[in-house]
Amino acid sequence: MKRPTALLLTVPLLAFPYVNNVLADESRRVLVPLPSLDDFTDGDGWGIGLGLSVEYESEYEGSDDFDFEVDPAGALQWRSGRHIYYFAGEAIGWRGLVSDAWLLEASLGFDEGRQESDSSDGDLDGLGDQDDGAEVVLQLRRDLSDGWRNWIDGRLIFGPNGNRALIGYGHRFGAQTDGTGSEIGIVAVFHDSDQANSDFGVDATQSSASGLPLTDLDGGFRSIGVNYNYRYNFNENWQLFGEVLYEHYGNDIADSPVSRNNYEAEVGIGVVYVF
Numbered sequence: 713m714k715r716p717t718a719l720l721l722t723v724p725l726l727a728f729p730y731v732n733n734v735l736a737d738e739s740r741r742v743l744v745p746l747p748s749l750d751d752f753t754d755g756d757g758w759g760i761g762l763g764l765s766v767e768y769e770s771e772y773e774g775s776d777d778f779d780f781e782v783d784p785a786g787a788l789q790w791r792s793g794r795h796i797y798y799f800a801g802e803a804i805g806w807r808g809l810v811s812d813a814w815l816l817e818a819s820l821g822f823d824e825g826r827q828e829s830d831s832s833d834g835d836l837d838g839l840g841d842q843d844d845g846a847e848v849v850l851q852l853r854r855d856l857s858d859g860w861r862n863w864i865d866g867r868l869i870f871g872p873n874g875n876r877a878l879i880g881y882g883h884r885f886g887a888q889t890d891g892t893g894s895e896i897g898i899v900a901v902f903h904d905s906d907q908a909n910s911d912f913g914v915d916a917t918q919s920s921a922s923g924l925p926l927t928d929l930d931g932g933f934r935s936i937g938v939n940y941n942y943r944y945n946f947n948e949n950w951q952l953f954g955e956v957l958y959e960h961y962g963n964d965i966a967d968s969p970v971s972r973n974n975y976e977a978e979v980g981i982g983v984v985y986v987f
Contacts (some may be wrong), residue, residue: 746941752987758791765782765783794808814853815852847869866879908932929965930964
C-alpha cells in the first residue's frame with residue numbers, strides 16, 4: 713500500500729494478464745505462483761533481482777497529503793527445495809511450503825517509525841518521532857483451492873511501537889503458474905493499544921506541544937483494506953511489477969486528531985532485473 717491515481721493505474725494493469733497468458737515464461741519454477749511473493753530463483757540455488765520502484769502514497773498514516781517516493785526493489789534469495797531464504801532491503805527472512813497447501817514465512821526487519829518531518833505541512837509538529845527498532849513479521853497462508861487460486865492469510869507484526877494482526881483473503885487471476893499475473897486481496901487489521909496510541913494517540917506532552925486534544929485509544933479493530941498486485945515478465949531478465957493499496961480506518965482511528973484522512977492509500981510501479 714492513493715486517490716484517483718490508483719484507479720488510473722489499475723485499469724491498464726488489469727488488461728495485462730490476458731497478454732501475459734501468452735507471453736509469460738511458464739518454464740520458471742517458483743515456490744508459490746503468487747505475484748505478491750517474489751521468487752527470483754528458478755528452482756534450487758541463488759536468485760538475485762535488482763531494480764527501482766516509484767510510489768505515490770500518503771505521507772504518513774492518516775495524512776491527507778500525498779507524495780512520490782523512489783525506493784530500491786528486488787532481493788537476494790537462496791532456494792533449497794521448498795524453502796527460500798532472503799535479504800530484501802532492510803529485512804531478512806525465510807518462507808517455506810510445509811505442505812502443498814500451507815506456506816509459512818518469518819522475517820526480521822527495521823521499522824524507521826514516523827518522523828515529525830514526514831508531514832510537509834507541519835501537521836505532525838509537536839508529536840515527536842516514533843521509536844526506531846526491529847520488527848518481526850510472522851505469516852501463514854492456506855491454499856483453499858488447487859494451485860493457489862484462493863487462499864486465506866494471517867499475519868502477526870511485532871514492532872518497536874506496538875503490535876498488529878492481519879486476517880485476509882486473496883484470489884489469483886489468470887492461468888499462468890510462473891509467479892506472474894495479478895491477484896487481489898482483502899484484509900482486516902487489528903492493533904494493540906500501544907500501536908494505536910503511537911500512531912493516532914496524543915498524550916499530555918504531545919498535546920501541550922502540538923495543541924491537539926488529549927487522545928487515548930484502546931486496542932482492537934484498526935482498518936479494512938484492499939490491495940492489488942501485478943507482475944509481468946518482459947523477457948527472461950526484465951520484470952515489471954505494480955501494486956495498488958487502499959486502507960479504510962475504523963471510526964476511532966478516523967476520529968483521532970492525528971488523522972487528516974479516514975484512509976491511507978498508495979500506488980506503486982517498478983522494474984527489476986533478474987540475474
